[in-house]
Amino acid sequence: MDILIPILILSSLGLISGLGLAVASKRLAVKIDPRLEKIHGLLPGANCGACGGAGCFGFAEAVLKGELDISACRVAEEGKKEEIAAMLGKKLDRKTKLVVVLHCGGGKKVKDKFLYKGIPACSAAILVMGGQKECRYGCLGFGDCVKACPFYAISMGDGGLPDGSQAGLPHINLERCKACNKCVIACPKKLFTLTPQDATVYVACRSHDLSKDTKAVCPVGCIGCKLCEKACKFEAIRVVDNLAAIDYNKCTSCGECIKVCPTKAILEKFKKEKMM
Amino acid sequence: MDVGKFISIVISMVFINNFILSKFLGLCSFIGVSRETKPAVSMGLAVTFVTTMSSIITWLIYRYLLVPFDIAYLRTICFILVIASFVQLVEMFIRKGFPGLYKAFGIYLPLITVNCAVLGVAVLNSDMFFSDGSAAKGSFALSVTQGFFAGVGYLLAMILMSGIRERLELLDAPESLKGVPLAFIVASLMSLAFMGFSGFKF
Numbered sequence: 001m002d003i004l005i006p007i008l009i010l011s012s013l014g015l016i017s018g019l020g021l022a023v024a025s026k027r028l029a030v031k032i033d034p035r036l037e038k039i040h041g042l043l044p045g046a047n048c049g050a051c052g053g054a055g056c057f058g059f060a061e062a063v064l065k066g067e068l069d070i071s072a073c074r075v076a077e078e079g080k081k082e083e084i085a086a087m088l089g090k091k092l093d094r095k096t097k098l099v100v101v102l103h104c105g106g107g108k109k110v111k112d113k114f115l116y117k118g119i120p121a122c123s124a125a126i127l128v129m130g131g132q133k134e135c136r137y138g139c140l141g142f143g144d145c146v147k148a149c150p151f152y153a154i155s156m157g158d159g160g161l162p163d164g165s166q167a168g169l170p171h172i173n174l175e176r177c178k179a180c181n182k183c184v185i186a187c188p189k190k191l192f193t194l195t196p197q198d199a200t201v202y203v204a205c206r207s208h209d210l211s212k213d214t215k216a217v218c219p220v221g222c223i224g225c226k227l228c229e230k231a232c233k234f235e236a237i238r239v240v241d242n243l244a245a246i247d248y249n250k251c252t253s254c255g256e257c258i259k260v261c262p263t264k265a266i267l268e269k270f271k272k273e274k275m276m
Numbered sequence: 277m278d279v280g281k282f283i284s285i286v287i288s289m290v291f292i293n294n295f296i297l298s299k300f301l302g303l304c305s306f307i308g309v310s311r312e313t314k315p316a317v318s319m320g321l322a323v324t325f326v327t328t329m330s331s332i333i334t335w336l337i338y339r340y341l342l343v344p345f346d347i348a349y350l351r352t353i354c355f356i357l358v359i360a361s362f363v364q365l366v367e368m369f370i371r372k373g374f375p376g377l378y379k380a381f382g383i384y385l386p387l388i389t390v391n392c393a394v395l396g397v398a399v400l401n402s403d404m405f406f407s408d409g410s411a412a413k414g415s416f417a418l419s420v421t422q423g424f425f426a427g428v429g430y431l432l433a434m435i436l437m438s439g440i441r442e443r444l445e446l447l448d449a450p451e452s453l454k455g456v457p458l459a460f461i462v463a464s465l466m467s468l469a470f471m472g473f474s475g476f477k478f
Contacts, residue, residue, distance in 0.1 A: 005345055010354065021361055
């Protein structure tokens, strides 16, 4: 019988506190907008901060308050964004999906001007005479962008494409790229830019040097010959300061410039998808 | 009741027997929340509040329920039960009544419910102020004082630690030591310093 008293006391103690909490949770309930949880559930949860909100939950709160527009999220799928917009009785303002491209084709084709033995990071290497590569505009290849990418969209491809191009350059998985801008900031050479996903053509060079100097260090650099400018029927490509630049508002991705480029400095984006 | 007893409890709880640095209780929140000073202070205040309140409740439970029925061996489970439900209740109440206060430390309250420091205070109280099944003279006031200053000792350790860790963030430490490992090393050094209050015994 001795066992009964402790059992009784303990269970009644548990019962009292349980019932007390149950009553309290009803009487002291705070109304939270149920849409907040739903919106948060539909967001990707990457907390990348590209929208300007403090993580996905902060973004959900801001969307609910009307401070931020749902289209500000670059990561969520279009279908989920539409679901959120429908829940809030708004229309989703569609934006063209952006992806990042790398404006360098050098990689292992560009020789080193000295042996760099420091910390293996682009941000460190650039402090030593602007980096170890002969081309002062080109990719250093230590992969700061790989570390910066929260979506694992960038990897360092040492081998490159089957034909040997793109070796020693970061490769971008365009399906994974969410255009969060992290690599654009991380690259000390400023080689990344965001371009519309539909446009498949891009200039894989950042060199503003004269053609003679560019040719001396890199076989695939833009030499500013203006052949692409002449080939383009839409006036979408312009050579400014010895470097071709594409105006994506005019570009139709017809690929004429790729054909005429003598150094293969203009590339097709989706070619990278097929490699490795 | 003599004042000296209270003073000795205050000094003991804040310095000599500091819950974190001498008794090694409540370490998870100590490492987890001490990255910045502001949340560390909020956490410390929340812990102070909870230890004080739990000292009051557990004293009542122990004195009027466990001791008379001679089931003091059930104190651990009873204390956890009572403290956890009480803290939940307080959390709900704060959430409803004081949204500002809830934002400041409401989110830390659920973290504390099962913190060993809180249970530690309750167990220490029942060990120290009860002898042979009866409460010592003035034990209620002593328990509450001990609970409150245990929280103050926690707060002190949190403030010191967060101040140090804010500076550690700026340090160019080796990759493998960055963050928590360095925090543990610092915590052990602080602990050595605090043990100096009681004198080293071997």
